Each structure stands twice: as structure tokens, then as C-alpha cells.
Amino acid sequence: MITALVTIVVLAALAGVASVATAGAPREISLADRIDALLPQTQCRRCTFEGCRPYAEAIARGAADINQCPPGGERTAKALAGLMGVEPKPVGKEFGVVPDHPAVAFIEEDACIGCTKCIQACPVDAIVGASRHMHTVIAADCTGCELCIPPCPVDCIVMRPAPAVAR
């Protein structure tokens, strides 16, 4: 059953049918949707935009190049080049290095002072906690964007290799 769902969702995504969660009534699949479907959804902003969707929109209106996404790496750059009908090229160095392992954030809970700054930074709501209480990262939801690391005043957030997906 789960495999079926996985397959359906993935096939939809692969076919470029970005079933965007917020879209209510069925609407036309725009170029931005198709670009967005190819992006890794790390939401790390290394592409210099406010997330994957804004980057997709920028590409669609010709305001950005196809090689700005380090988490996507060569594969994403290639897929984007294919979609846009341009020559593929490697990810630009100025946007950061392509990570070789997926990583997730981990809060050293003894050190956490409960300032909630990381919660505000997390683009995908992967951190739970309350003011002046210990915070923690939901590893399964963390995309590894590292946006929570700079705001932490006590430097208690570290990146760790992502746990293997349980099947």
C-alpha cells in the first residue's frame, strides 16, 4: 500500500506534475511548477533566493541560471538544463560546495537554552520546543539546510549524517 502511494507520488513528481499543497482548485502546470519539481526542496537559500520555489520562479522568468543549487548537485543542474533546453554545466562554486552525504541538524539538548531562534529560522518547521525549554530537531523532517545553525547563541546545533530511512 505504502509502496503504491510512494510510486504514485513519485511518478507524479517525476512527470513534473508538482501537486503543490496550497493549490486549491486544479490549475495549469506552469514552467515554475515543473522546475520546482526538479529541485531538492532543501530550502537552504544557497541559490540566493528565499527557497526552492522562489528560485524556480526566477529561472522561469529568466532571472537565474540553472547551476545555482548545491544540494541538488550535478543531477539537478543537468535535469534543469534538460528542461530549459540549455547546455548543462556544473554547480557554480560561489553558491557553495555540493555535499556528499545527506545530513540533518542535531541539537545538543543539555546546552540548549530554549531561545526559540532556531525554530524561527527553520524553513520547514522541523524543530519543536517552547520558550526556555529544550528544543529538538525532528530528524525525519529536517532537510539539512543548516539555516538554524548561525542563529543559535550557544552554538549547540551540529550537523550529523542523516539516519537511514526505515522501511
Next chain:
Amino acid sequence: MTARELLAGGLRIEAHKQRSTKAPIRAASLVERYVIPLDQHSGLPAVPLVKPADRVRMWQPIAQPAPGISAWLHAPVSGEVIAIEPRPAPHRMGAPTLSIVIANDGRDERFDNAAAIVSFEQISPNEACEHIARGGIVGLGGAAFPTANKLESSLCENGPQLLLNGAECEPYISCDEVLMRERAEDIVFGARALLHALCSPNCTIAIEDDVPEAQAALRQAVDKAADPRVRIKVVPAIYPAGGERQLIATVFDAEVPHDGLPADIGVVCQNVGTAAAIARWIRDGQPLVSRIVTVTGDGVREAGNWETRIGTPFSSLIADCGGYTERMSRLIMGGSMMGTSLSHDDLPVVKATNCIIAASALDLQPRGLEMPCIRCGNCSQVCPAFLLPQQLHWYLQPFDGGQLARHGLLDCIECGCCDYVCPSQIPLVERFREAKPLLTRELDAHLSAHAARARFLARNERLARLEAEHRAKLAEKRRPKNEPTS
């Protein structure tokens, strides 16, 4: 003719069973040390109940199942636990895994299992499942899936139909054939216990058409039991007839959904060896501490089937067979089509060890130089999972996850039929086996990207809403008190 026969797929290949079935089942020699890996069944590793220096008796429980899918383990001999440490294991392709090591004192002092002997008709089906679990019973067809877990997950309203798989999976393996020949009564006893545990209306024992002696023995045992619920069905010996899905298609003319389980169409499949093991546990109080292992191939002097205690090293079994011949070239656990190659024989027999092949060049399929695919279509004609191996292969270079998923790579049962017939000698299964985890990972990544996108958009929307509310409040405050509100 059933749909399955019409659509065919599969191969009639040389069974290579004569050598190992000449002699009756013999008892393997006892050894000094038994190594019992804790993770030898599917699911989670068992949790040890003993510690080093503990004395154990034969048949005593030494590890209990972890919560979830797991199984009991019992001592195959009496003696002393000398270590609980990582030891190389065959089901991990020789990698070490945590194991209980028992030094045999040679006395075979029995643990008092009298309470284990029950009259299964007097206990409820649920208790029967639990009881089967306590015997450490796992599927003996090769996957070693804990039987009780399978039964529990298959319970359905009117009771599923029971299918006992006596169709040997692969060439060379003959442990089920000799079992049916010599212990048919155990199988029928086990079948009836399973019928009770599952509230199942009937049981079909499937047997291949090329084993007449086993058929006769089984017929006799079924007649003797005079149980109208148990019947025998002879199926053509087409590899992989013993594959669970293929067998169900042949016997019931029904297809198991590609993303489902046999239970979804009301069938539970068990190996005949498992049924016999259940009989021994319920009737004699003997938990699953030994199994029949086929040792064969041109690389051993005398092939045979051995009643082997779990934890016996492969090397001892090879010695029982008179040792290796000069032609010995490769050691394989399992059958010749789907078995795994092992680099040495200092590995313990586990519950899943149905066969050990000491292969010489004569046994191995000669593999020539790989050539480009000529699109002959042979592979898709034999694929029992109805896939298109040549297409799958095409989409592997370069790796195209979308097409591979669409063409059902994950439904490949790794039977090796496509490989066997490919005139271009392309190692198809090997490539499929390697590609499957990659594809699974890719599908997972897409799924989590999808979830991340949804959370990102939901968060943006929430922030925008909060911002708007905040602005509205500010505007409210700044408005002069006397101005009329519109």
C-alpha cells in the same frame, strides 16, 4: 489452462537433484562449538536470555524475540555459553553479526519442555500462534520470516486458504523433496496445526511433477490422516515454481497485487519444512534447533541431505560429505540461481540455510564476454514477474529512476531467469540487484522532497497570515479614537 500457464514465464532447467537425493537424510556430526547468530531470521535480532558462563540444556530458550517481528532461539545442544560476540554469518555474506556461542558438553541433556507439548485442537487459534512463536519457528524456505508473525498478519475473517509450498525453489536444493519423502506425516500434522491456528478452511500442498516418490509418500500420509481439508496439487516444475507469488498464481489462478501480500487475496503460504518443524514442536516438544540442509555440487565427494543442528559450521558438513574435490571452485549458500557466494566455510548453519553448493566449473553457468543487448526479447519471455528486463537494463544506463520505477524494477524477484537465457551474456540480475537500493533511495528522496515542499509552503502561508494579522492590529491602534469605524 490457467492464466499463469498461458502467460508462462520461467524456465524448465536441469534440477541437479539426483546426486543429493540418492541417500536418505542422515544426521550431521556433532561439533564442539555451536554459533547461533541472533539476527538469523527476518525482522529484529533476538535478545539474549543467557550470558557467558551460563549452563544451558538442549532445547532451552536462549534468546527471546524483540518487540515486533522477531523469533525465539533455542540451544541446539547442552553445554556452556562461552561468548556472545560478533561472528561471521552466512546470511550477512560472511560479515560478523552478534551470536551466542555454545560449547557442547556432548551429553545432550534436555531442557524440560514437557509443557510445550500441547494438543493443539484444545487451544484457541491465538494461543496456537503464540505457541508456534515459542518454538522459534521461522519460514524454512529461505527467507526465515518468523512464522507466528506471518500467521498473525494473515488472520482474516473467514480464515485464509493455506498453501504449503513443496515446490523446491531452485535447482540443486533438495531438502524439501527428501523431507516429503521421509517425513510426509510430519508435514500433514503441521498442516493441520496451521489450519487450526489460522481458522483456515483448507490446505493445498503444492508439489512439483518431477518428484514421483515424494508425491507418493505425501499422498499416503494425506490418505492416512483422512482430513478432507488437506489436498495435494501437482504443479509443473518450471523454475521459479516455488516462488511464492508464482506458486499462488499457478495453484489459485490469482495474482498477488504487486504492492500487496498473499494475505490480501486470502492466501497464506508456508514451506513444507516449516510445517514439519511445527509438528515436531507441538508433538515432540522439540523447538526449531535443527533443519535439513542439502550439501551438493561437483565440489564435494558425496552429496547428501543432512539433519543439521543450527550453529554447525559449514566445514563440518563438508567433512561429512567426504570433503572437497579438486574441482571445487566456489561455495554458495542457497540455490544456483539466487544463492549467495561465500568466501570461506567457517560459517554456521542458520535457520535459513537450505542448501550449500560446493560448485565446480561444471556447476557454474559459464559466463562469457558481455555483449550489447540485441533486443531478442528472450528475457521478457521468461520473466516470471512479467517485467521487461531488456527495458530495465536500458534504463540503467544512465540510471533513470522514473522509468525504472514505471517498469517495475522493485517487483523483480531476482530469480535469474533473464540472465540465464540472455544470448549476450549480460549479467542482468546482478545489475538489478545493485540498482534496487539506489532506486529505493531515490524514491524516498522524492517523497521527502515532496513533504518538505508542503511544509515550506504551509509555513510561508502561516507567516504571511500572521504578518497580515499583525499589521491589521497595528492599523487599528493607530487609528484616532473619534474616527468612525467603517
